[in-house]
Amino acid sequence: MLELPQQLINGLWQGAALALFAMGYTLVFGVLDIINLAQGATFMWGAFFAFICVTKLGWSLWFSIPVAMVGAGLLSILLDRLAFKPLRSLTSGGLVLWGGFIVLLVGMVGKWAFPVKTGITITGAAVMLVGFVLDYRSIRPLRIREVPHLAPIISSIGATFILVSLAINEFGAQVSRFPANLFPVKPYHITADAVISPIQTLVLILSLALMLVLSLLINRTQMGRAIRAIAWSERTSRLLGINVDYVIAQTFFISGALAGAAGVLLGLAFNRLEPTMGGEVELAGLTVIIVGGMGSIGGAAMAAFLVGMIRVLSVAYIDSSFRDAFVFALLILVLLIRPSGIFGRSKAVRA
Amino acid sequence: MLKVRDLYSSYGAIAALKGVSFEVPHGSVVALVGANGAGKSTTLNTVSGLLRPDSGSIRFEDRDIAGWRADKVAALGLVQVPEGRQILGGLTVEENLLLGAYTRKDSEVAKDLDETYLRFPVLKNRRRQIADLLSGGEQQMLAFGRALMSRPKLLMLDEPSLGLAPLIVQEVFKIISELKERTTILLVEQNARKALEIADYAYVLEGGRVAQEGPATELQNDSRIVEAYLGRKH
Numbered sequence: 001m002l003e004l005p006q007q008l009i010n011g012l013w014q015g016a017a018l019a020l021f022a023m024g025y026t027l028v029f030g031v032l033d034i035i036n037l038a039q040g041a042t043f044m045w046g047a048f049f050a051f052i053c054v055t056k057l058g059w060s061l062w063f064s065i066p067v068a069m070v071g072a073g074l075l076s077i078l079l080d081r082l083a084f085k086p087l088r089s090l091t092s093g094g095l096v097l098w099g100g101f102i103v104l105l106v107g108m109v110g111k112w113a114f115p116v117k118t119g120i121t122i123t124g125a126a127v128m129l130v131g132f133v134l135d136y137r138s139i140r141p142l143r144i145r146e147v148p149h150l151a152p153i154i155s156s157i158g159a160t161f162i163l164v165s166l167a168i169n170e171f172g173a174q175v176s177r178f179p180a181n182l183f184p185v186k187p188y189h190i191t192a193d194a195v196i197s198p199i200q201t202l203v204l205i206l207s208l209a210l211m212l213v214l215s216l217l218i219n220r221t222q223m224g225r226a227i228r229a230i231a232w233s234e235r236t237s238r239l240l241g242i243n244v245d246y247v248i249a250q251t252f253f254i255s256g257a258l259a260g261a262a263g264v265l266l267g268l269a270f271n272r273l274e275p276t277m278g279g280e281v282e283l284a285g286l287t288v289i290i291v292g293g294m295g296s297i298g299g300a301a302m303a304a305f306l307v308g309m310i311r312v313l314s315v316a317y318i319d320s321s322f323r324d325a326f327v328f329a330l331l332i333l334v335l336l337i338r339p340s341g342i343f344g345r346s347k348a349v350r351a
Numbered sequence: 352m353l354k355v356r357d358l359y360s361s362y363g364a365i366a367a368l369k370g371v372s373f374e375v376p377h378g379s380v381v382a383l384v385g386a387n388g389a390g391k392s393t394t395l396n397t398v399s400g401l402l403r404p405d406s407g408s409i410r411f412e413d414r415d416i417a418g419w420r421a422d423k424v425a426a427l428g429l430v431q432v433p434e435g436r437q438i439l440g441g442l443t444v445e446e447n448l449l450l451g452a453y454t455r456k457d458s459e460v461a462k463d464l465d466e467t468y469l470r471f472p473v474l475k476n477r478r479r480q481i482a483d484l485l486s487g488g489e490q491q492m493l494a495f496g497r498a499l500m501s502r503p504k505l506l507m508l509d510e511p512s513l514g515l516a517p518l519i520v521q522e523v524f525k526i527i528s529e530l531k532e533r534t535t536i537l538l539v540e541q542n543a544r545k546a547l548e549i550a551d552y553a554y555v556l557e558g559g560r561v562a563q564e565g566p567a568t569e570l571q572n573d574s575r576i577v578e579a580y581l582g583r584k585h
Binding site: 139140141144222225226228229231232233235236237238239240241242243244 | 399400401403418419420421422423425426430431433437438439440441442446449450451453454497501
């Protein structure tokens with residue numbers, strides 16, 4: 001059994017990475033009132049984007065991390081356009097986008113001879129691009145409607161299946177690993193017994209830095225104000241001239257980039273990448289945003305450290321197969337005692 | 352400046368507007384008056400893009416904006432101050448004002464913010480407070496201030512006096528008469544007497560149609576209008 005200081009250090013860096021994931025998760029919930037269950041798949045793809053950059057393209061890790069974040073952010077925007085936006089407002093461009101997406105899937109997954117496969121894939125991607133631009137520029141949508149809460153949850157589950165299947169198609173179902181010599185392994189001693197490895201230090205520092213950047217972005221910029229305005233009232237935001245779909249796209253980008261960062265960092269720290277790796281963090285993240293108060297970014301950050309600690313401590317002192325049981329015990333406890341979350345304030349603070 | 356022709360609009364199966372036509376010339380104040388449910392707010396919401404018209408045209412300057420998204424309409428300078436103020440309660444007073452200038456690209460936003468604070472000193476004192484903590488009258492000031500921050504070409508005011516104490520109502524109409532100097536106004540009011548005092552021209556809506564129209568001074572003296580909407584003078 002390991003010493004407590006060591007466990008606290010482990011809880012800290014794992015909690016920090018979980019915080020990145022959960023802040024993006026709760027951000028989208030705050031703005032759209034939807035739970036994007038495909039956030040875990042975005043997390044997984046973020047890790048694999050970095051994996052492609054490092055192993056196939058031979059790029060340095062320092063360059064691959066931001067590229068993977070941008071990739072995951074763009075993937076997240078695409079996810080919104082395919083799975084969520086048509087439920088809010090359908091445009092003819094959106095239909096073209098979907099048509100292109102189906103062609104792209106047929107090209108990527110189908111067993112075609114070499115030039116045909118490339119041709120179909122590129123055609124699909126080109127049609128998608130045209131559809132995306134048309135969708136974005138449309139000022140007279142075909143249909144606008146209020147979404148029932150169930151519809152986006154189902155379509156995000158569907159999106160998860162597609163993204164996981166694509167990853168299995170590309171990388172296989174087995175575990176992929178970064179090259180072993182990517183990072184120095186000699187640990188830093190915090191105390192005589194407690195150590196933190198360089199990669200864990202990177203996870204902690206980068207996570208804290210990104211949390212700070214997010215906080216400034218949300219609280220100090222016109223973009224952040226617009227995001228919070230939409231979270232408060234979409235209707236009023238529209239009357240102020242805020243292009244709601246554009247700001248939603250920005251929100252999804254931020255959310256996806258954070259999930260991607262968490263994916264790369266945890267993928268590096270455990271050096272274990274697999275297409276189903278998003279499932280576990282998805283459930284932990286869901287607990288975090290409920291405990292933190294749905295839609296509260298600061299609450300999610302705090303709750304992530306709490307959940308990270310609980311997981312690490314239950315593995316160290318009780319039984320590793322029970323770690324999720326303890327996380328869910330916390331979830332149920334919070335739902336029973338304080339359904340608005342431990343750290344969350346209710347959205348409507350009225351005089 | 353704004354020309355609405357034969358506007359039809361509905362909530363699901365219920366027709367709310369049955370062929371509304373009106374005009375707002377540049378520099379004027381035009382009032383839409385009428386009873387509850389006559390279609391006044393529906394008209395504004397259709398013009399501002401919150402509702403899609405079933406048919407009809409809405410010409411603003413040289414464009415037909417019928418069916419446009421609300422944010423595109425607002426970006427043209429056709430700005431609605433919605434019923435019930437609709438301030439962003441979770442944001443601070445200053446953040447509300449800065450978001451009023453969301454569509455602007457120029458560098459004079461800070462200058463306009465100072466001007467807004469000069470005009471509404473109560474907002475300056477409370478600039479860092481969450482807007483939900485303001486009183487109803489203060490929220491209406493914030494809604495005006497926020498709309499002015501966008502430098503609107505045409506301001507559409509939806510029931511600005513609704514739910515406010517009589518003294519505050521006086522204040523609100525005083526502000527509207529000041530706004531007249533700066534921008535064109537389309538005013539929707541249940542308080543028809545006050546609206547006709549301030550407007551140049553007015554339309555009376557009834558059951559989703561224009562029942563009567565004319566210069567505000569004429570309508571004020573029209574016995575039918577007096578009977579139906581203004582009540583007897585005391």
